[in-house]
Amino acid sequence: MTLTLTSTAFDAGGPIPPIYTCEGNDISPPLAWSGAPAETKSYALIVDDPDAPDPAAPQRTWVHWVVYNLGPEVSALEQAGRHSPSGSLDGLNDWKRAGYGGPCPPIGRHRYFFKLYALDTMLPDLKQPTKQQLEKAMEKHVLAKAELIGTYHKA
Template sequence: MDLSSTAFSHGAEIPRRYTCEGDDTPPPLAWSGVPPQARSLALIVDDPDAPDPAAPQRTWVHWVLLDLPPSATGLPEGGQPAPAGTREGLNDWKRGRYGGPCPPIGRHRYFFKLYALDTLLPGLKTPTKAQLEQAMHGHVLAKAELIGTYQKQKV
């Protein structure tokens, strides 16, 4: 599978508008190459560099989506309207929506990870990343990844 955005290229800086210093809205995403046997897709956006890339202590979760239909080919800027059936899990702010990059110090990496699954996950209500990953175990058919970076402009 391939995952991309018209807002930034792999390894490049995420534009400010998609961060806490801007509109804090998800960038547009597009994907292709979903295996024909996929029953659903899941998306996790996280930052493994928290709180300081020089001494990371944890991975901070920015967005969790599940049960995207395999026929979907992307998400528009702002994430809405999401494809029918798409559900949101909880990020590390305990919110069921996107939370944009907002690093306290340094330049962080943000991993947008799309998974093609051989099942739907109806038993999960509003899962955390860990709960989603546990439910996906043994069901991942393919994975695509897009990495962007961001460093706060204001201090």
């Protein structure tokens, strides 16, 4: 089986509804996954935008959400608001805060990558790591990865 990540809020490659953005309620969309390896001990999720600030001339990847130590029994995140499920740990997004920060592109249609990692361990408390710090901690522990891409353009 292959690890897959889906959302009932938007199709792969499709537009993310405004409710999940800075123009709406800025809450995280529902996500679900399946097909994790049997050895999975935890999951990590990173949501980022490689098109910042302008898709025609991207200069950086903007991080919207970093969450890890989602338990192996977890196979979905409900439309959740800004903070992560009980038992999981938040990292810092590029607004320098924990939790979800929705799409809010200054110009153009951006792509948002929802990346789920199945890990062979629970990670130690990294004290609100950045995306880069979490990726470093996950090295040698990733069993599988799934990706879901959505897009958004401000009205």
